[in-house]
Amino acid sequence: MANIIEIKNLKKIINNKLILKGVSLNIPQGSIFGLIGPNGAGKTTLIRHLLGLYKPTEGQILIMSNSERHIKNKIGFMLHATGLYPVLTCYQNLDLYATIYNLNNSEKKINNILKTVGLLNRKNDRVAELSKGMKQKLVLARALLHEPEILILDEPTVGLEIEMKVWFRNFIKTFVDDKLRTVIISSHELSELEKICTHVAIIRDGMIVKQYRKNELPTDVSLEDLYLKSGGEMS
Numbered sequence: 001m002a003n004i005i006e007i008k009n010l011k012k013i014i015n016n017k018l019i020l021k022g023v024s025l026n027i028p029q030g031s032i033f034g035l036i037g038p039n040g041a042g043k044t045t046l047i048r049h050l051l052g053l054y055k056p057t058e059g060q061i062l063i064m065s066n067s068e069r070h071i072k073n074k075i076g077f078m079l080h081a082t083g084l085y086p087v088l089t090c091y092q093n094l095d096l097y098a099t100i101y102n103l104n105n106s107e108k109k110i111n112n113i114l115k116t117v118g119l120l121n122r123k124n125d126r127v128a129e130l131s132k133g134m135k136q137k138l139v140l141a142r143a144l145l146h147e148p149e150i151l152i153l154d155e156p157t158v159g160l161e162i163e164m165k166v167w168f169r170n171f172i173k174t175f176v177d178d179k180l181r182t183v184i185i186s187s188h189e190l191s192e193l194e195k196i197c198t199h200v201a202i203i204r205d206g207m208i209v210k211q212y213r214k215n216e217l218p219t220d221v222s223l224e225d226l227y228l229k230s231g232g233e234m235s
Helices: 043-050 090-100 106-116 132-144 162-179 190-196 223-229
Strands: 003-014 017-028 032-036 058-063 075-078 150-154 182-186 199-204 207-213
Touching (some): 017 043, 017 182, 017 199, 032 043, 032 162, 032 190, 032 223, 043 058, 043 150, 090 106, 132 150, 132 162, 150 162, 162 182, 190 223, 199 223
Parallel strands (some): 032 199, 150 182
Antiparallel strands (some): 003 017, 199 207
């Protein structure tokens, strides 16, 4: 499978400190790619580069063979902080986002995505009235509203009930299989990544120390085993 994202010798200096130390990474189209590592390893900095929020100090990022700053509309993201407006309804939150993206036929798209994530019957409820799981569904709906080809998720299932974690897992698999789209997940929940990811990379101290294709690993080796062997510590 062709690579949809290519990261080449990416370095980033922030406040005179080298945060990313020559990261090189290929992410295949149609993959569910897990990014794991301890706090302070560089995961967030790497994600911000993919979103075009940071400019590399050195190195290059190619997304769909182009500079990342020209294809932002192809990327959806779901960060750990929801960024939702609690006093607005579900529909109003998405309508605001649709305005920012200048989406055509936004009413139909909003209703369709609310139906897809199971929130159509809550469209007129304020965000403040939703459970944590429903809020996460709404953030996911917002990330998918402009129909991206790449979805970036930061700790998407932290604090969710088991049933909601299963729902997210199944939804992501369907999202990828439907149109050969790509998902990148940054998470500490190794057991969840193990159930869904096709590829995994371990980042530590600003460097990719290991990269794996899931179906090439022995069945008796867990992500936790691989992480610990790479020099990581379980938090």
